[in-house]
Amino acid sequence: MTDDKDVLRDVWFGRIPTCFMLYQDEITEREAEPYYLLLPRISYLTLVTDKVKKHFQKVMRQEDVTEIWFEYEGTPLKWHFPIGLLFDLHASNTALPWNITVHFKNFPEKDLLHCPSKDVIEAHFMACVKEADALKHKSQVINEMQKKDHKQLWMGLQNDKFDQFWAINRKLMEYPPEDSGFRYIPFRIYQVTTERPFIQKLFRPVATNGQLNTLGDLLKEVCPAAITPEDGQKKNQVMVHGIEPMLETPVQWLSEHMSYPDNFLHISIIPQPTD
């Protein structure tokens, strides 16, 4: 079981080397140097980029600065998606560092939610945690917790404190001894090629015959096009936290060990790179 706990740490401490560059049409008083930062995979862009904002605001006039937003190769990056998900989905098979363009004008209202303060990020994060527990435990575990426990989850994430976070989060990963797992698995499957923002459905970790459902079973049920046809070539990569878990992995295990802090498994389906 030591190995399993290591996975929790590996997930928590995953980082993506990123280069932030100011959009060329932004008005500056001096040339803007790029800003390099290791982004935590498990966090959110607007939570960890205060230094980026300060860096670029130094070369701009106050009146030219409105809400910051980020873009990668023309695609506005949704701050309310975890960073690791955004990277896996859009840039995992490109060379590092991840080049992100910073904007302070022309906020794309249709593509992005506003993020006026850290409170908004906290509210979004907690809503996801609550939604996940509604699926896992009919909200019983999250509702039994005190407000200070909820706060501790958020503070742990915000301050990058693994132990502080997991002291509370471990309770959200428990299930009654008579069951083999959660009621339903909180997951979202993302694909850039489809119209839908993501796929999320009810899926039990255990089949009616008592066998543990696997990642392959999940994909077959909710996203069969992602799975390689038996006679064909592997078309897609199924990625979580930058790796491709084996399709035989039980989803219950994935949910307990490779969920993001919001307790969701965010899974990217991306085209298989042709080396």
Next chain:
Amino acid sequence: MAEVEEQLPLSPQDGGRGECGEEPPDGGAAVGVSETAPPSAGSPVTEEPAEDTKKKIDVLLKAVGDTPIMKTKKWSVERTRTIQGLVDFIKKFLKLVASEQLFIYVNQSFAPSPDQEVGTLYECFGSDGKLVLHYCKSQAWG
């Protein structure tokens, strides 16, 4: 109300007047044990075919606290409509000012993201063939 209904992006169910006398669903319980969408056995609206191909889902809106109650509570909503779209619609219907806040809750426990699609929420949290959403002008369940 006919001219108002034409402008609205949602379509009301059964004429729009009646009180819904429905019991709130058991928190978090999806009808049926399978992984498919909840059955619409009780749906009064249409005889549309299989859940997956049904473009609209049934939503029941419930007011919380002293938030004004909508005369029409049951609506047929496109699966792809977002929570933000629903918020805008309710605000217009209740004649709230745009700057007033409106919070929407699922299962009386969490507030979904504004860009969440109601179809996905129905799949995961619907019961008795409909998605019950509570709305409130102030934060009710955090």
